[in-house]
Amino acid sequence: MEINTGNTAWLLLSSALVLLMTPGLALFYGGLNRSKGVLNMMMMSFSCIGLISVLWVVYGFTLAFGTNDSAGLNNVIGSFSQYFGTGTSGISEEWLFLGAGTGIPTYAFMVFQMMFAIITVALISGAVSDRMKFGGWVIFALAWFTLVYVPVAHWVWGGGWIGGKLHALDFAGGTAVHINAGAAALGLILVLGKRAGWPRESFKPHNVPFVALGAGLLWFGWFGFNAGSELTVDGTTVFAFINTQVATAAALLGWVVVEWIRDGKPTLVGASSGAVAGLVAITPACGFVAPLPAVVIGLIAGAVCALAVGLKYKLGYDDSLDVVGVHFVGGWIGSLSLGFFATSQVNAAINGDPGLGASEGLFYGGGLAQLGRQFVGSAAVTVYSLVIAALIAFVIKAAKGLRVSDEAEITGIDVAEHAESAYDTSPSTGSAGAFAMAGITPSGSSADGKPSVSEKVAG
């Protein structure tokens, strides 16, 4: 096999970019959270990188992207053996999915998809901040990855029923990633319950520059997520890239304008959140729509998500950092947008030969067919992910592994679950404060009337 250096370099670069998104997400979520839970928040993301990477080479990839020998079973799950335990035997391994023509080694695709699996699980964590046992999170991540992410990835991209039979479109993960994670978040928090003090207290972001930087890193990495999903470098790749940029920009504007009108002031948290909403919404569509429709999709996503994050107050679920309001809602907007804007002018594989079997969108003369498919695909993933996530949470709850104690929640989950606290500046070892100079170390765990780690009590 001849490796195409341009294509392979692009896919590896894209993989690195998508990996970076998870620390970026950790920072985004961490900054949005209160400071006493920022480390737990980031640790949920980091643990996903550790866990899912290893599971992916062992069994994730083969189940998601291997081809099941039974054509019927292949609708729901990939191969149990093809790539099991990585399954490839060396550098002579060829690219299998798209034929040798792309010149991309299988391992490059495996690692690219690994990064998707990591971040999808990590996305869920934003809903559960400040109150979920870390051990419970690890179990949940493991179970949901295995029972939900892997099969859904197969349904959508691995030759399963959504992509292969239904012909719903999902360029880079509107259904497989964002709706999937958003629905799981909802299922999980319905079982987990609200944070102490919610919604009475404000739970404002503790570090807004982190939020903005996190959004910036996500945006940067998302080019790999979206434009990398074409795998090769061609005209569609370039569309995916420019669409990612303009839709995100438009969504940033959309969110900020809603704030400006509704609250009187545009905020940086709003701009950052709007950008993420736009990135989410354009994800499934980026390789199938033209730039001006991308702007429209972005504007709608930004404005609608800015309103949707208020839903939790009306409906009473505590989605801490708005995973539902942004990823679930944004994912649906993007997925449905394909029913209107998908066009073979951008992606020849629509209606093409060998094609995706999908139709042009409503505004491109394809009628309502594609809209219907998008709805069915997205709805199926919504229901499946939400239900299984809730069931997993239920089992963990029954085993008393789901929620930290009230005391731990008040003390702060960082100290309670990780025995560390995020900052040690002003009342500590910094050069400016008097306590710092006096060498007063801040109390990591607050013994005050609450149970604490290894507290020594005298007299």
Place this chain on the structure above:
Amino acid sequence: MEINTGNTAWLLLSSALVLLMTPGLALFYGGLNRSKGVLNMMMMSFSCIGLISVLWVVYGFTLAFGTNDSAGLNNVIGSFSQYFGTGTSGISEEWLFLGAGTGIPTYAFMVFQMMFAIITVALISGAVSDRMKFGGWVIFALAWFTLVYVPVAHWVWGGGWIGGKLHALDFAGGTAVHINAGAAALGLILVLGKRAGWPRESFKPHNVPFVALGAGLLWFGWFGFNAGSELTVDGTTVFAFINTQVATAAALLGWVVVEWIRDGKPTLVGASSGAVAGLVAITPACGFVAPLPAVVIGLIAGAVCALAVGLKYKLGYDDSLDVVGVHFVGGWIGSLSLGFFATSQVNAAINGDPGLGASEGLFYGGGLAQLGRQFVGSAAVTVYSLVIAALIAFVIKAAKGLRVSDEAEITGIDVAEHAESAYDTSPSTGSAGAFAMAGITPSGSSADGKPSVSEKVAG
């Protein structure tokens, strides 16, 4: 058309890198600012990403890089229709500027140049921190982008008079970006006025690690800015890359050495600022000079800019974060350096066929011709940008949209214009402080004796 996967991947990667520069700039500027204005500072950058991206696909690109049917008019402005509203119709679109030989789709170039437009406008914001109405900023950004950036980009790179007739060189934006933004900053602040307390108070950076990290992200992204500006991957690209590295490193040293000698101590803010000064200075030159001259250019830029940032105290304009001292001065240094060091050994298009029409620099036997051209091009942009920026500011001022109230400035522009504050750690919800544990939320807006947002007064 056959797409060159290596070239196109490179240009897309470069575009992503340049996009990252704007959040990097936001962090750099945000860290340099006082903490009560960090969010406004970052918001000015983020709003540019939102705004300019959309405007660029609608009318910016066609006016800057389209070819005007009238050869005379084309000296000053591009086409009103060629790419209007994106103007391209699909994946079969070919690369037009350099012929099909490069194998790069037009959209890739469009998005690359979009990122340049974004950051150029964002650069200006560093001069106006803590006192400009956010609405006024948005209007300014929109107007200056339209009236100045777009035509100047055309003059320099789009076939207009500076690049096409005068044959002044500007590889990646010394004139079009840095001199342009720096002059605009000066024009704007002359109308806007000084911050309350300036120059009596110190206005020291509130978060130096952010400054350094911002500089690091800028440096990283700048490889896309500079080496990406060759568009394709060839020998000149590699020169642009290595020159960017060594000039920046040398400028870091130059700035730090000046501090060490003058103030007795080298600082991290100095190292970060020096790096930015070097990046600015090498920008126009990186694809036209050899590495050792790049070191010299960097050293000079670092040392001169370290001194130039003190000018504002002498001349009495409040350029908050030294946009003039670094970008304007550094841009000029880089632009003029081409008159001395430009050589066809590095870029065959100098004197080549089809070439840029430029001459070798003084030290390469080309005499003073090129130095003269560089001076005229840079001076023209200086005057044009400064005057138009001041005029725009003047109009906004007349409409009472330019400057926040004194109270808002003292309270802090983050709270006043965005109703949010950056940090919520020590006296809040962190785990270390007593107020945190007691659940005392810091007052975002300080009602004390100053008008405040939705203050409730009882009794």
Place this chain on the structure above:
Amino acid sequence: MEINTGNTAWLLLSSALVLLMTPGLALFYGGLNRSKGVLNMMMMSFSCIGLISVLWVVYGFTLAFGTNDSAGLNNVIGSFSQYFGTGTSGISEEWLFLGAGTGIPTYAFMVFQMMFAIITVALISGAVSDRMKFGGWVIFALAWFTLVYVPVAHWVWGGGWIGGKLHALDFAGGTAVHINAGAAALGLILVLGKRAGWPRESFKPHNVPFVALGAGLLWFGWFGFNAGSELTVDGTTVFAFINTQVATAAALLGWVVVEWIRDGKPTLVGASSGAVAGLVAITPACGFVAPLPAVVIGLIAGAVCALAVGLKYKLGYDDSLDVVGVHFVGGWIGSLSLGFFATSQVNAAINGDPGLGASEGLFYGGGLAQLGRQFVGSAAVTVYSLVIAALIAFVIKAAKGLRVSDEAEITGIDVAEHAESAYDTSPSTGSAGAFAMAGITPSGSSADGKPSVSEKVAG
């Protein structure tokens, strides 16, 4: 020569990624340090970028990667002239090391290797935080780079005795970078001595989100470090990439599991440190082993390094941020792992023609031969680097340039050596605190009973 756009783009991208690692390292180290020394910590990294970049083009590259005319001398040092002062004359320069077949210009390789030299020196700084004079650091960096890094790079990669005669393997720098820097750190701190208060005080990280973000940026950049070290894009490149990911993930898990068992809680600092340990250990091996062995190497590295960082308390050397425990120990683990897992299935150059002259590892039928070579190569670098580093430190100490005064150490090295302090939030110019509103500037230098910068004392 025909440039290969894919290969060259990949090598330039990798160079940019490796550059980013140094600011990433600065953030990682800075966050791990106390807040009164964070700027000095970061400044040590930034000064390396400035210094080493320039020295590399002047004499580093030619000595490390030039070929000495004397075949005997070439075992120990490269050419004094071949690339002196950059030595190449223009864009027609051809790729020399691997022949014209790779299509990569020499300058691309030069800048890639420059980034390695920078970060290797910067790595050492983590051991000396809070107590080394900045001037002394600069001298040390310059001397160690010249006397140790440059020859060792030649021995390992430039055709010298370790790579060329002994046939020890080192894909991306286990020996040349990590063992080398770790041994130097040990040599340096043995002369420098302990921090005041160590080990009585805790010296906990002052900003854990910075640590995690730093680790994330390092991870991202390390793809360039490791997969870029193949220089071209081929099957081995892809192995290097996926191995980097899974070994690092496994090491993160390994470290966290040790903490969970030993201390009862998994920490984010642990996860971040584990990731770095994994990155270090897989560095020499990534292009020679298969993914499942990479997982094993990572798990071992994470667990062993988690224990190794405790050694300093037992042995009594103050390795502030665990450069020895992570880089030295992790480097050895990775280097020795090649004796077990190296295989020509992953890298045809093992036993190949023209090959590296190395054998398959023990588990791939190669017996103990390669393990022996790895041991000898690593041990030689350990001894050489440690001894020379200690000697350099000794000379600087004799010249009274090594260590700051006790007062400076207590006041904080940021203020003492750089006249700046990192943060200015809570007791200052932020919008939340009362001191901020009152305009009380925090005292950068604390005059209290300690000598201070330009203190004015009145009657």
Place this chain on the structure above:
Amino acid sequence: MKLVTAVIKPYQLDAVKEALHALGVAGLTVSEVQGYGRQKGHTEVYRGAEYTVEFLPKIKVEVLTDEIDVEKVVDAVVTSARTGKIGDGKVWVTSVEDVVRVRTGERGLDAL
């Protein structure tokens, strides 16, 4: 007039505020302090090594009050701040010679 000063556990501030509110106390001033006492801090582990934290975060509450109400105020604070565990803190009373309301210049009881 009297000044009642209390050093309490941070989590008890809400309860103390409520208790004082119930008594009709119109205002109070709080600050962050660090306490050292019988409650001996605790040890922390970092990278396998143990450290002792001696000072513990506390909240200081200051209430200016009428001579007549002082016992009620002290009792309210003591009762609401109590968790029964060591380190609950101290309350003390000092005599105040005069109080002025800055806004109006009113003095004495009128200033409260």
Place this chain on the structure above:
Amino acid sequence: MKLVTAVIKPYQLDAVKEALHALGVAGLTVSEVQGYGRQKGHTEVYRGAEYTVEFLPKIKVEVLTDEIDVEKVVDAVVTSARTGKIGDGKVWVTSVEDVVRVRTGERGLDAL
């Protein structure tokens, strides 16, 4: 000797410092506090939801002074700290039995 304690609005500190300086007061000590009183805080909006902030940042100023000057000091503080708006704060005076200057061991008035 007396101790004059003032809880004031942060922005007034400069004015208070100047006023005391003009009186010849040689030193003072300030700290950050949070006040609760008639001035009721304010509401804040985050993502469309409203929250009440009850405590407001204030500055506490402490001045040790001669018995004779105490009225002048109180007046200076009250006048300079006044904005006339609710929340301007309180000033109170307590009696001090002894003062020592740490540096010299001087006591009483000499210690000021």
Place this chain on the structure above:
Amino acid sequence: MKLVTAVIKPYQLDAVKEALHALGVAGLTVSEVQGYGRQKGHTEVYRGAEYTVEFLPKIKVEVLTDEIDVEKVVDAVVTSARTGKIGDGKVWVTSVEDVVRVRTGERGLDAL
């Protein structure tokens, strides 16, 4: 009972704590303050421009003590906090009418 209040240099806190400990003082409360006095702050340079810092960080220590021990406490603090340089701070004594231990409700000397 008495309250001994000391405003000292931050680096002296350790010494003061040890000295009080040696005296058998069971507890104390410290807070961060900023001091203004004869010790005039210093100038700082930022980008070549000079600025004056007027307030300096200090630590305030408060110790409740028995009437009988008050002189010993004051002496211990003054001696241990002294560096002999300007800005060493002040120590002052005020009278306390009552002290309560929150945990037990004990009053007076028993509460210390």
